Amino acid sequence: MPASSLLGRDKREAIATIGSFDGVHRGHRSLLAQVRHIADERGMKAVAITFGTSPKRVLGRGDASVLSTTEERTALLHQAGMDEVAMLDFTPQMAAMPARDFMQQVLRDELHVAVLVIGYDHRFGRGCTEGFDDYVRYGKEMGIEVVRGEACIEEGEPISSTRIRHLLAEGRLDKANHLLGYRYMLHGEVVDGYKEGRKMGFPTANMQPLDAAKVIPDDGVYAVWVYVGGQRTTGDGQFIGMLNIGYRPTLNNGRERSIEVHILDFEGDLYGKTLTVEFAHRLREERTFANTEELTEQLLRDEKQVRELLVK
Numbered sequence: 405m406p407a408s409s410l411l412g413r414d415k416r417e418a419i420a421t422i423g424s425f426d427g428v429h430r431g432h433r434s435l436l437a438q439v440r441h442i443a444d445e446r447g448m449k450a451v452a453i454t455f456g457t458s459p460k461r462v463l464g465r466g467d468a469s470v471l472s473t474t475e476e477r478t479a480l481l482h483q484a485g486m487d488e489v490a491m492l493d494f495t496p497q498m499a500a501m502p503a504r505d506f507m508q509q510v511l512r513d514e515l516h517v518a519v520l521v522i523g524y525d526h527r528f529g530r531g532c533t534e535g536f537d538d539y540v541r542y543g544k545e546m547g548i549e550v551v552r553g554e555a556c557i558e559e560g561e562p563i564s565s566t567r568i569r570h571l572l573a574e575g576r577l578d579k580a581n582h583l584l585g586y587r588y589m590l591h592g593e594v595v596d597g598y599k600e601g602r603k604m605g606f607p608t609a610n611m612q613p614l615d616a617a618k619v620i621p622d623d624g625v626y627a628v629w630v631y632v633g634g635q636r637t638t639g640d641g642q643f644i645g646m647l648n649i650g651y652r653p654t655l656n657n658g659r660e661r662s663i664e665v666h667i668l669d670f671e672g673d674l675y676g677k678t679l680t681v682e683f684a685h686r687l688r689e690e691r692t693f694a695n696t697e698e699l700t701e702q703l704l705r706d707e708k709q710v711r712e713l714l715v716k
Contacts, residue, residue: 417518422453427471428480430585431563434556440485449487455494503529504542524555575622577686587682594674608664609674623650625687627710631680644714650690
């Protein structure tokens, strides 16, 4: 599918930026705000150019886990003020294109890009060996103005998707959410589980993530917002809950990692339904208790803390 067919009916020339935009975090949104500002000044449309599949996954390089699914990323890019999102099909053939050919054939000819805002560290084209000065030179040859975007610095370090993925893996949820600019989210289908929580008065929904590539935060217990039916909306479908990620060591359920959420004040059958959870706070690490009575007492304390944190 040609990239141009992914755009809407707005035929104005585009000011665009390009990248994976995994998570569309505060650093990305700073860059997107620069694009939006120039677009408004010049009466152009603001376009984010990204990829349906992570280039790392296609090329088999590095960590291919993601902070956002394609659907989440598209929604977040629109929320950040983009008029359109061009979702390119990243292939080995595209990866092999020289930067100049990519700029001419994809950016200029297909997407009608007149101004390209480049992230402070972004590179594209075969081997990613060329840099900003090369893009400026190529742009002058084909009528694309190339502008360098400003980095968004937090505590002396640029905000990056890699940095946020590491924070989540370490259980540093509050910092990860701060850099994201929103609560990290996970979508999953409720599948059959062990049903041990029901015996202790804490029935849980066993979640299977819809996208296996999504980053799963570190093992532990979390205070979460839960949206039943998968839609992130307020009202009757919004609940608070306590979510456990780990191996349930007290119950000796083996070495199969699970994601289980107890939804407070919810009654009904969740099996087969889709849930969206937003991670609000990390309460504690997962640990082994002497018996189920001690575990139940801790779960009661966890519930009390969730209500104190999330009920205003």
